[in-house]
Amino acid sequence: MYVGCPNTPNDFKGYTLVLPAVSVGNVGQLSVDLLVTTLGLVRVGYLHSDCVLPVCGNDAFSVGKDTQGSLVTTTEVYYSEEKKIVVVQQRAPHVKGKQNEYCTSLIEWIQSYQFDKVILLTSSYSHERLDSQIQGGRLRYLATTALQQTCEDTLQNELKWLPLERRESVWGKSVGDSKQEDIPEQAKDVFIPGGGIAKRLFVQGCKENIPLAVLLVFCAEGNNVPDALTLTSSLNQWLNLLPNQSAGTPLQQWKMPNSWNLLFGSTYDKTIY
Amino acid sequence: MATFFGEVLDVASRAFDADDDDEDYEEKITQASSPILRWSPGIRSELKQSQDNVLNCSLLLLAIGPAPTGFVQSYVLSEEYEDIGVIISGLTSKDNNSFQQSLHTDKSCFVYRLKRRPDIVVCQCNARVSAEQAFHWTEKLFSNIKKSCVVILASTQSTEYKALEQNQTIPFMKCLCSSVFTEKPSCDYLPQPNTVSELPAAVLNHCQVHSIPAILYMAYLDSVHIDAASMKVFLPVLDNTFLKEVSKVNGKAEKSVKKLVELNTIQNPLYI
Numbered sequence: 001m002y003v004g005c006p007n008t009p010n011d012f013k014g015y016t017l018v019l020p021a022v023s024v025g026n027v028g029q030l031s032v033d034l035l036v037t038t039l040g041l042v043r044v045g046y047l048h049s050d051c052v053l054p055v056c057g058n059d060a061f062s063v064g065k066d067t068q069g070s071l072v073t074t075t076e077v078y079y080s081e082e083k084k085i086v087v088v089q090q091r092a093p094h095v096k097g098k099q100n101e102y103c104t105s106l107i108e109w110i111q112s113y114q115f116d117k118v119i120l121l122t123s124s125y126s127h128e129r130l131d132s133q134i135q136g137g138r139l140r141y142l143a144t145t146a147l148q149q150t151c152e153d154t155l156q157n158e159l160k161w162l163p164l165e166r167r168e169s170v171w172g173k174s175v176g177d178s179k180q181e182d183i184p185e186q187a188k189d190v191f192i193p194g195g196g197i198a199k200r201l202f203v204q205g206c207k208e209n210i211p212l213a214v215l216l217v218f219c220a221e222g223n224n225v226p227d228a229l230t231l232t233s234s235l236n237q238w239l240n241l242l243p244n245q246s247a248g249t250p251l252q253q254w255k256m257p258n259s260w261n262l263l264f265g266s267t268y269d270k271t272i273y
Numbered sequence: 274m275a276t277f278f279g280e281v282l283d284v285a286s287r288a289f290d291a292d293d294d295d296e297d298y299e300e301k302i303t304q305a306s307s308p309i310l311r312w313s314p315g316i317r318s319e320l321k322q323s324q325d326n327v328l329n330c331s332l333l334l335l336a337i338g339p340a341p342t343g344f345v346q347s348y349v350l351s352e353e354y355e356d357i358g359v360i361i362s363g364l365t366s367k368d369n370n371s372f373q374q375s376l377h378t379d380k381s382c383f384v385y386r387l388k389r390r391p392d393i394v395v396c397q398c399n400a401r402v403s404a405e406q407a408f409h410w411t412e413k414l415f416s417n418i419k420k421s422c423v424v425i426l427a428s429t430q431s432t433e434y435k436a437l438e439q440n441q442t443i444p445f446m447k448c449l450c451s452s453v454f455t456e457k458p459s460c461d462y463l464p465q466p467n468t469v470s471e472l473p474a475a476v477l478n479h480c481q482v483h484s485i486p487a488i489l490y491m492a493y494l495d496s497v498h499i500d501a502a503s504m505k506v507f508l509p510v511l512d513n514t515f516l517k518e519v520s521k522v523n524g525k526a527e528k529s530v531k532k533l534v535e536l537n538t539i540q541n542p543l544y545i
Contacts, residue, residue, distance in 0.1 A: 003482050022288050023288055024286040025288060026287070048478075048482045053404045053405070053407075054404060054408065054471065054472075054475035054478055055468050055469065055470045056449060056468065056474040056477050056489075057449070057463065057465065057469065058449055058462055058464065058465060058467075059462075062465070067462040067465070068462070069449070069450060070452065071449055071450065071452060071477065071481050074474070095404075095405045127284060221286055221287060258466070260466070262436075262466050266434075266435045266436060266439060267437070269439060
């Protein structure tokens with residue numbers, strides 16, 4: 001699955017891995033765009049998999065107007081040795097029916113490269129919120145037992161983040177539903193509508209004892225740039241990636257890449273009126 | 274989500290497909306066949322004799338879609354060539370395959386080699402290869418072709434092109450190339466935020482990941498059916514180092530282009 005670029009490091013033991021899930025509003029992916037552009041992360045490899053639809057383009061993170069012709073592919077891996085962080089950017093949805101296979105391959109890669117912790121950035125439909133979730137902050141988190149041992153104190157007490165509320169299925173458990181019994185206690189009743197592979201990866205992460213956290217914001221489809229800024233700023237509060245955190249609003253702190261131009265398509269042809 | 278009149282609509286997300294949550298879906302994955310590659314008997318014996326089961330190939334020219342395949346047929350395959358293989362993908366039990374790409378259910382893509390230059394391999398892909406099959410299709414094609422230079426020709430609608438100012442004369446061409454491709458391209462690079470998807474993207478991604486020099490020429494056309502202008506938009510590609518010797522100016526090309534346009538018009542009698 002992982003193919004490294006020539007002449008790049010191949011040892012990420014102890015690094016933090018940040019991944020996006022293809023979710024409502026593409027918030028996780030927008031968030032990763034902000035991280036790569038602002039921190040100046042360098043491409044170190046690709047996740048070459050048949051589980052993701054193919055896409056390619058030019059100069060996703062270039063600055064300025066000239067097209068330099070540097071190709072970007074479907075799923076790429078960026079890193080910073082200084083910040084000890086590896087970031088994956090996925091630009092296309094999964095092939096239908098291959099999400100479980102993708103999660104399994106991802107878990108194997110995470111285990112073989114011995115990342116210190118894994119953070120999945122995603123989002124969830126805001127219209128599916130419980131009454132108690134409608135007011136207050138839109139950020140929630142989930143952590144596997146393996147991660148709670150090291151980070152629970154930071155997340156709950158220092159950062160004062162709210163864990164995602166559990167939701168039992170209103171229809172109860174169907175007779176002979178053996179799949180529910182396979183799910184570890186830590187991952188039972190997790191409900192992330194619109195979250196992409198977040199729930200699947202979390203369940204597998206619990207089973208395989210991966211130090212994994214899922215960070216999500218509630219949002220709706222539309223202009224999701226503010227949601228991405230919220231998510232990235234929250235991540236920064238935890239990981240301390242930017243040198244001076246207190247300077248400016250999120251909009252001032254994070255640089256937007258060229259690939260965000262024309263986010264809603266070209267302008268219309270005025271001569272038709 | 275409730276609307277102004279009170280009815281409740283299902284909210285669709287551009288990023289996330291609610292069907293993907295259905296765990297049973299994995300068992301219902303399409304029954305269409307995965308790609309199958311068959312080489313001709315001559316090629317099979319060549320492969321057996323070679324060291325790593327690899328064809329001697331310095332240039333792989335891949336044409337995807339009606340306009341690119343029409344162009345290659347007129348300007349590159351105008352001289353003698355031999356059929357060396359076929360890749361079939363996405364066949365279901367209800368499909369008929371004519372092996373001449375004349376039925377709408379044809380799912381075969383043919384591979385040719387020029388007799389005068391047997392190191393140039395041409396793959397004509399007129400049948401649509403779905404995005405889900407594109408990865409495996411590419412792996413099959415490259416299983417016996419390694420480390421050659423790759424030129425991909427593809428086309429799409431000009432409405433897909435995003436730019437601040439829409440002042441391009443349609444049809445026009447843009448390119449993307451892998452990082453190890455060192456030659457000068459025959460047109461401008463595809464600017465942000467435009468992307469390429471499906472089979473052309475799968476092939477270019479494969480070349481990028483495996484450090485193979487490759488270039489993709491994407492033509493933006495305004496006609497759904499092929500016409501002479503749609504095919505001739507690729508003419509600057511013939512300035513490519515490898516193709517210069519192959520494509521001599523020949524009178525047959527114009528005739529061939531005209532014939533292809535006529536054939537296409539006959540199949541689409543709507544506006545006669």
